[in-house]
Amino acid sequence: xxxxxxxxxxxxxxxxxxxxxxxxxxxxxxxxxxxxxxxxxxxxxxxxxxxxxxxxxxxxxxxxxxxxxxxxxxxxxxxxxxxxxxxxxxxxxxxxxxxxxxxxxxxxxxxxxxxxxxxxxxxxxxxxxxxxxxxxxxxxxxxxxxxxxxxxxxxxxxxxxxxxxxxxxxxxxxxxxxxxxxxxxxxxxxxxxxxxxxxxxxxxxxxxxxxxxxxxxxxxxxxxxxxxxxxxxxxxxxxxxxxxxxxxxxxxxxxxxxxxxxxxxxxxxxxxxxxxxxxxxxxxxxxxxxxxxxxxxxxxxxxxxxxxxxxxx
Numbered sequence: 001x002x003x004x005x006x007x008x009x010x011x012x013x014x015x016x017x018x019x020x021x022x023x024x025x026x027x028x029x030x031x032x033x034x035x036x037x038x039x040x041x042x043x044x045x046x047x048x049x050x051x052x053x054x055x056x057x058x059x060x061x062x063x064x065x066x067x068x069x070x071x072x073x074x075x076x077x078x079x080x081x082x083x084x085x086x087x088x089x090x091x092x093x094x095x096x097x098x099x100x101x102x103x104x105x106x107x108x109x110x111x112x113x114x115x116x117x118x119x120x121x122x123x124x125x126x127x128x129x130x131x132x133x134x135x136x137x138x139x140x141x142x143x144x145x146x147x148x149x150x151x152x153x154x155x156x157x158x159x160x161x162x163x164x165x166x167x168x169x170x171x172x173x174x175x176x177x178x179x180x181x182x183x184x185x186x187x188x189x190x191x192x193x194x195x196x197x198x199x200x201x202x203x204x205x206x207x208x209x210x211x212x213x214x215x216x217x218x219x220x221x222x223x224x225x226x227x228x229x230x231x232x233x234x235x236x237x238x239x240x241x242x243x244x245x246x247x248x249x250x251x252x253x254x255x256x257x258x259x260x261x262x263x264x265x266x267x268x269x270x271x272x273x274x275x276x277x278x279x280x281x282x283x284x285x286x287x288x289x290x291x292x293x294x295x296x297x298x299x300x301x302x303x304x305x306x307x308x309x310x311x312x313x
Contacts, residue, residue: 015084021074030070033060033082051082058087064101066090089138093131099158099298104167104291106132106145107298110159112277116150132161148172152249154264157184157282158298162290170290180295181286184241184251185230187279187306188260189270192237196228199254203247210267211249213257223247225254234313236263238306240283251280263309274313275305 021027027035033051058066061081062074066088074080081088091098095111108128110116115127129145136143146168148160162168171178201213202220214220224244231238237260241251252268255261261269263279286297 014086017082017084019080021076021078021080024076026073026075028070029060029062029067029072029074029080030055032074032080050084054082054084058090059083061088089135091135096128096131099300100296104163105289106161106163107285107296108132108159108161109300110151110156110282112154112156115153116159117147128159129161136163149175149246151282152252152278152280154278155184155280155282156277156303157300158285159282160285160287164291167290171287177288178290179285179287181284181297182243182282183284184243185281185283185302185306186239186241186251186255187263187310188237188239188255188258189263189272190235190237190260191232192229192239192258192260194229196226199225199227199257201254201257203250203253205248211247211253213253221245221247223250223254225250227254227258231310233310236310236313238302238310252278275309277305279303279306279309281306 019032021032030052033055034048052070054060055070056068058068059082060067061083062072062078064079095114097109098106099109100107110128115125117127117129118124129147133145136145143163146162146165148162148168148171151157151159160171162171201215201223203211203223204214204220205211212220213223222245226242226244228240229237230240239255241254243250249268252262252265255265256268261271264270264273264275265278265280266273281300281303283302284297284299286295288294289296
């Protein structure tokens with residue numbers, strides 16, 4: 001997994017001292033921020049007592065992560081920020097975690113049951129977009145979030161948002177070339193015989209928003225899904241899916257076509273929902289960074305409930 005890219009930047013409403021550890025050895029955090037050269041270009045330096053209080057209450061970050069322990073090692077090359085104005089904004093939400101963040105993008109682990117973005121329906125519920133928008137605006141009122149792609153409400157896993165229009169445009173307008181790998185894991189009903197394979201069909205959608213598979217020429221849009229078996233057990237199969245195309249509900253429909261619907265997916269033929277969720281998880285996401293063009297590669301663990309159901313049924 002990529003280490004956070006960190007570049008200290010001034011925030012208009014904050015007074016921040018930033019310094020990199022250029023030594024060859026690690027230094028305890030309290031010693032590092034108490035060194036005379038820490039913020040020497042600021043004129044009047046905060047007192048040792050001030051720094052101790054700021055450290056306790058979240059005013060100090062190492063490489064963009066808040067640190068409160070005086071003994072936390074500041075490793076060679078690490079950047080330390082001390083905000084004299086207020087504690088740093090820390091993201092915390094029970095349905096979503098930030099996996100990576102820099103000046104241009106945010107990669108999150110979205111929980112199942114959470115909408116990616118609003119649907120325009122009358123019922124208003126917080127979405128991943130809403131949650132991240134509130135977070136970045138706490139840092140600065142002018143900050144914004146931009147949608148790059150979506151995950152179904154009931155699909156968990158890796159999802160990316162842009163923090164600038166330039167990053168959004170670079171990803172959306174060149175998605176197939178920018179995204180280098182994107183795989184999902186799913187627990188499906190029954191025992192899949194073939195170790196791997198490919199499913200091809202056209203996908204259409206009914207007036208009731210149900211996606212269906214068809215072989216009819218000129219109907220629907222082409223969809224191609226590759227799969228391989230990871231493990232079998234308990235009357236279930238753990239599978240990896242990768243997409244050549246990215247149609248709505250594509251994996252769910254193609255799993256049904258295979259004769260092995262995804263566990264919990266009653267909409268597309270599942271018999272039961274033993275773990276009370278759709279057993280589909282966006283596990284890996286690899287892409288070229290829209291601004292720096294670095295190779296960004298993220299991977300999440302397989303949800304424990306998938307493994308547990310398969311091995312203990």
